[in-house]
Amino acid sequence: MFVVSVMEGAEKMKKRLLSCFLLLFCLGKDVKAEQTLQQLIDAAPAHSTVRLEDKTYVGDIVIHKPLKIIGASHTVIKGSGRGNVVSIQSPHVVLENVTITNSGKSRDTQEEYAGVKVYSNYNTLKAITIKNSFHGIYLSKAHHNRIENVRVVGEKNGEIAGQGNGLHIYYSNFNYLVGNTIDGTRDGIFFDYSNRNVVKQNSVSHTRYGLHYMYSDDNEFYENEFMFNTGGAAIMNSNRIILKNNKFLLNQGMRSFGVLLQMANHNEIMNNEFYQNQRGLYMDQSNSNFLKGNIFLQNQIGVELWASSQKQIFTDNRFLKNTTAVLRLGGEDSNQWSFHGVGNDWGDEARIFDLNQDGKGESPFKYTSSLHKIVEQNELAYLFLNSPSIQMYEKINELLQAEEVMAVDRHPLMTQAGLPFLQISGWLLLIGIGMIVVTKFQRG
Amino acid sequence: MMDYIWKEWLEISRGKAFWFFLILIIATSLSVFLNTKGLPPDHGFEVFLLTLFEMDTYVIPLLCLFFASFSIIQEKELRTLIMILAKNDSYGQFLWKKSLAVQFISMAAFIIWYFILMIPVKFLFSFHLSHFFYFLLAIVIMILIFNQIGIFLGSVCGTKVQLIGANIFTLFFFIYLYDFVLLYFLPKVTYENVKLFSFIYFLHPLHTLRFYLETSLGTFSLDYLSRMMAKFFSFSPSILIVINILVWGMMIFFASVLCYRKGEQG
Numbered sequence: 140m141f142v143v144s145v146m147e148g149a150e151k152m153k154k155r156l157l158s159c160f161l162l163l164f165c166l167g168k169d170v171k172a173e174q175t176l177q178q179l180i181d182a183a184p185a186h187s188t189v190r191l192e193d194k195t196y197v198g199d200i201v202i203h204k205p206l207k208i209i210g211a212s213h214t215v216i217k218g219s220g221r222g223n224v225v226s227i228q229s230p231h232v233v234l235e236n237v238t239i240t241n242s243g244k245s246r247d248t249q250e251e252y253a254g255v256k257v258y259s260n261y262n263t264l265k266a267i268t269i270k271n272s273f274h275g276i277y278l279s280k281a282h283h284n285r286i287e288n289v290r291v292v293g294e295k296n297g298e299i300a301g302q303g304n305g306l307h308i309y310y311s312n313f314n315y316l317v318g319n320t321i322d323g324t325r326d327g328i329f330f331d332y333s334n335r336n337v338v339k340q341n342s343v344s345h346t347r348y349g350l351h352y353m354y355s356d357d358n359e360f361y362e363n364e365f366m367f368n369t370g371g372a373a374i375m376n377s378n379r380i381i382l383k384n385n386k387f388l389l390n391q392g393m394r395s396f397g398v399l400l401q402m403a404n405h406n407e408i409m410n411n412e413f414y415q416n417q418r419g420l421y422m423d424q425s426n427s428n429f430l431k432g433n434i435f436l437q438n439q440i441g442v443e444l445w446a447s448s449q450k451q452i453f454t455d456n457r458f459l460k461n462t463t464a465v466l467r468l469g470g471e472d473s474n475q476w477s478f479h480g481v482g483n484d485w486g487d488e489a490r491i492f493d494l495n496q497d498g499k500g501e502s503p504f505k506y507t508s509s510l511h512k513i514v515e516q517n518e519l520a521y522l523f524l525n526s527p528s529i530q531m532y533e534k535i536n537e538l539l540q541a542e543e544v545m546a547v548d549r550h551p552l553m554t555q556a557g558l559p560f561l562q563i564s565g566w567l568l569l570i571g572i573g574m575i576v577v578t579k580f581q582r583g
Numbered sequence: 584m585m586d587y588i589w590k591e592w593l594e595i596s597r598g599k600a601f602w603f604f605l606i607l608i609i610a611t612s613l614s615v616f617l618n619t620k621g622l623p624p625d626h627g628f629e630v631f632l633l634t635l636f637e638m639d640t641y642v643i644p645l646l647c648l649f650f651a652s653f654s655i656i657q658e659k660e661l662r663t664l665i666m667i668l669a670k671n672d673s674y675g676q677f678l679w680k681k682s683l684a685v686q687f688i689s690m691a692a693f694i695i696w697y698f699i700l701m702i703p704v705k706f707l708f709s710f711h712l713s714h715f716f717y718f719l720l721a722i723v724i725m726i727l728i729f730n731q732i733g734i735f736l737g738s739v740c741g742t743k744v745q746l747i748g749a750n751i752f753t754l755f756f757f758i759y760l761y762d763f764v765l766l767y768f769l770p771k772v773t774y775e776n777v778k779l780f781s782f783i784y785f786l787h788p789l790h791t792l793r794f795y796l797e798t799s800l801g802t803f804s805l806d807y808l809s810r811m812m813a814k815f816f817s818f819s820p821s822i823l824i825v826i827n828i829l830v831w832g833m834m835i836f837f838a839s840v841l842c843y844r845k846g847e848q849g
Contacts, residue, residue: 147606344626347807369804388622389630391797392804393812415630516770519777519815522784523769528762549810567607569646 176200176216180208191237198224198241202232210237218242223256224272230259235266242272244302251303253277255290258282264289274303274325278311278333288318295323295345304329304351305343310338316341326351327368329426330358330377338363348373349390352380352403360385371397372415380406390416393521397438400425400448407431413438419461422448431455431478435464439524446470454478455552461484462524463510463533465545472547474546482550500551507546509536591654591684591770594698595674604646604693611638612700620707628708629800632718639722640789643693644757647729648736649749651685655737656746675840682836689726694719696803717799721792724824728788728831731839761787774811781815785823788831 154191170552174182176196182190185204193211198218202208202225218224218241226241234255243252254269256277269275275291278284291305305321306328308314312335312409319341321327329351330336335358342364343349349365350372352358359381365371371387373396373500374380387397395417400406403425410432413419419438422428424447436456441461444451446469458464463486476482482504491500510533513520532541536542541564585782595601617639620629658664658681667677697719704710732753740746765784772780785791797803798820 251649282663345801364623366623367629367802367804369806389626389802391802392806393808393816395804451682513766513769518809519772519780520766520771522815523762523766526762528759531759531763532766567610568641 155355180204180206180231186231189347195395198239199226200224201226201228203228205229205231206235207233207235209233209235212236214238215240218254218272220244222250223252223254223277225255227255227257227262230261232259232262233263234264238268238270240269240271242274244273251277251307253303253307257281260284263287264323268292272303274307275305275321277303277307278309278314280310281345282312282314284311286314286319290320290322291324292322293324293346305346307331308333312336313337319347321346327365328356329353334358337361342366344368348399349387350374352377356380359383364388365390365397369393369395370399373399373401374403374406375399375401376403377406378406380515381412382406382408384410384415386412387416387419388414392417393518396421396443399423400428404428408433412436413441417524418443422451424448426450428452433457434459435461437461439463439521440466442466443468444474445473446472449473451475452478453483453546454481455483457484457486457552457554458488459484462529463508463545464488466508466511466514467543467545468511468515476546476548477550480550482548482552484552484554485548489551489553491551491553498553500553504548504551506546506548507542509533509535509542509546511543511545586660587627587680587684588687591681593686594654594657595650595688599716601650602826604650605696606643607756608646608696611642612696616700621690622708626709628660628704628710629714629802631704631708632800633797633802635795636718636721636738639725640793641758643722644729644754647689648733648753650689651730651733652737652740652746652750653743654685655681656740656743659737659741660743667751674843678734678738678836678840682731684824685730686733689730690723693722693726697722714800717816720846721796724828725788725792728827733779735839735842736828736833738843747825757787757789774814777811777814781818784815785818786827786830788827791823791827795824 156467166243176198177200179189180200180202183206185206188207188209191208191210191214193213193219196217198216199222200216214225214236215238220241221243222407224242225234242254249272251372253274253276254272255264255267256279258279258281260282261284262281263285264276264465268290270292276286276289286306293305294302302325304326305306305324306316306319308329308565309331311333312483314336316328316336316474317339320443321341321343323345325347327346327349328338328341333355339361340363344366346368348370349368350360352372352374354376356378357380360383362384364386365387368390369392371390374381382398390397397413397416397419398408401423404427406426406428408430413433413435414437416438418440419435419442420441423445426448427450430451430453432455437440437460439462441458441464443466451474453474485504485506488506489500489504493499494501510529598680612635612701615631619627619634624631664677668674701710701715736749736753740749768780785794794803798805808816
């Protein structure tokens with residue numbers, strides 16, 4: 140009996156040991172599968188490709204060798220919430236097709252954290268989505284990088300210091316930013332002491348300034364779109380910038396603008412579209428800028444020029460259906476409204492003739508307005524710029540000859556425009572009223 | 584109640600004016616649609632709604648003032664009002680039912696049309712249902728307020744000629760005069776009295792509805808305002824709308840009842 144029970148005990152022990160071995164074997168396999176992303180990166184040889192799986196990896200990670208890291212369709216790198224999620228310290232790194240979340244947001248540290256922080260040159264960041272991070276991508280003294288098709292999603296309307304910028308470019312030159320989408324961050328793209336970068340086909344919305352520019356020269360901006368920001372592009376203390384074929388749309392608010400130039404000189408602003416902004420272009424303490432081929436359409440103020448801004452050249456621009464095309468504030472100016480015999484198209488505002496049909500007015504055009512008086516007196520005047528009563532105010536001041544010259548265009552351009560739809564609608568409305576009155580009288 | 588709605592519908596639908604205005608609304612909405620169809624699909628929907636709203640700030644006051652006021656004066660001139668009042672209804676009860684009928688028909692016409700209009704719009708832009716409902720709410724409130732003002736004018740005017748004059752003056756008042764008077768007082772506005780100025784500014788229903796719609800759609804930024812502007816915009820859009828409904832919807836209804844009685848006594 141005793142022997143039997145000992146035998147049974149030994150059998151049980153064997154089974155238990157076998158189970159333990161199996162368990163250890165399985166656990167061993169799990170440990171290998173749960174290798175961290177940092178370990179994967181550390182283990183990969185330089186210049187190799189690391190392909191990530193369709194899962195969430197835990198950050199934060201530091202890349203300190205040239206590598207190509209490519210994610211799958213749902214690869215996520217989730218940060219610790221205490222630092223940069225991805226830090227790139229080596230040149231020639233490619234990071235592609237990943238979602239990055241949860242960077243540190245602390246404001247008690249000296250460092251400002253980001254989804255991706257780049258400290259090196261010649262890197263490519265492509266098809267990356269960044270969420271729940273302080274800054275999206277931060278280039279710190281990093282040159283010749285390419286940032287392409289990156290989407291940064293901010294908190295939208297958060298406290299100004301509570302979130303960072305979509306793309307933060309700090310002391311970084313010769314970078315190429317193309318096809319990125321930024322929504323709801325503090326500023327969309329922030330440049331600080333960064334020169335000779337090219338920014339192309341990006342879309343920025345619901346930020347404070349779509350583009351914020353400090354002490355950065357010789358940068359180029361092409362075909363970008365800035366919509367629904369407090370300000371489209373605020374260019375401050377920066378020179379020789381090219382803004383070409385960009386769209387500044389619907390930047391509306393009491394202090395909004397399409398483009399602000401403040402202490403910014405010798406910039407070229409060409410072929411851009413300013414549509415339904417509170418101010419299309421706002422210039423303060425900025426000199427010798429060249430504006431050509433831009434269209435200012437349905438803004439409350441087309442161009443707001445403070446007297447501290449002098450020697451601008453405006454040529455071949457179109458001012459259409461703005462509440463006021465030009466508002467000059469603070470005194471006399473010395474800006475030039477035509478260049479080499481080519482002025483600007485003032486739309487319906489210009490009541491001048493083109494007798495020889497050469498597309499140019501026969502006489503100089505003086506653009507006058509009285510709005511500067513109320514705007515200088517009280518900033519609440521901006522509230523009324525959409526109101527039809529402003530037209531009445533202007534008309535009364537015109538009759539009283541209380542208007543002032545805002546701009547003198549010696550060679551105004553003339554275009555033959557068709558009947559706009561609002562005009563047609565207005566006529567239809569009038570016909571409608573007439574019909575009602577007639578019908579009611581007939582019936583009465 | 585249904586009798587009133589049915590009677591109102593028959594009266595309106597038999598006239599040419601209603602159909603003409605309906606065609607006008609359809610034409611202007613389609614013009615707005617055609618003019619905004621080139622906008623980026625992601626944000627174009629909000630721009631479309633705002634442009635449509637801008638157009639409606641001219642069309643709806645005109646339409647509602649004329650239809651609502653003529654609806655009342657017609658009752659007076661055709662002497663159907665006397666017959667109605669000869670039964671059990673007081674003038675207040677009549678006006679209440681009449682208001683509901685006018686409001687129901689005009690709101691229904693706009694709501695049905697805008698739902699139809701959203702079908703092509705949905706294919707063109709990223710459609711946001713909540714934004715559409717904000718727009719619809721703003722339109723419904725605009726109709727409510729201007730119908731009530733129209734009913735008031737219909738109540739206080741004795742003849743059609745008087746009524747046409749009153750309607751034109753009211754339109755002029757809301758579209759031009761109100762802001763023009765505010766512009767006159769603008770230099771006297773300081774940080775201390777800006778809240779009073781803000782209250783008066785937003786008593787204009789079109790100002791409030793535009794403010795409500797633009798903030799609801801996220802197209803009007805209230806961030807980074809100066810101290811004065813921040814104080815000016817310190818009223819919540821919803822509260823301003825309630826105040827406008829109370830003043831222009833309810834108070835003017837009671838004024839319509841009172842002023843009509845005074846007219847009869849006079």
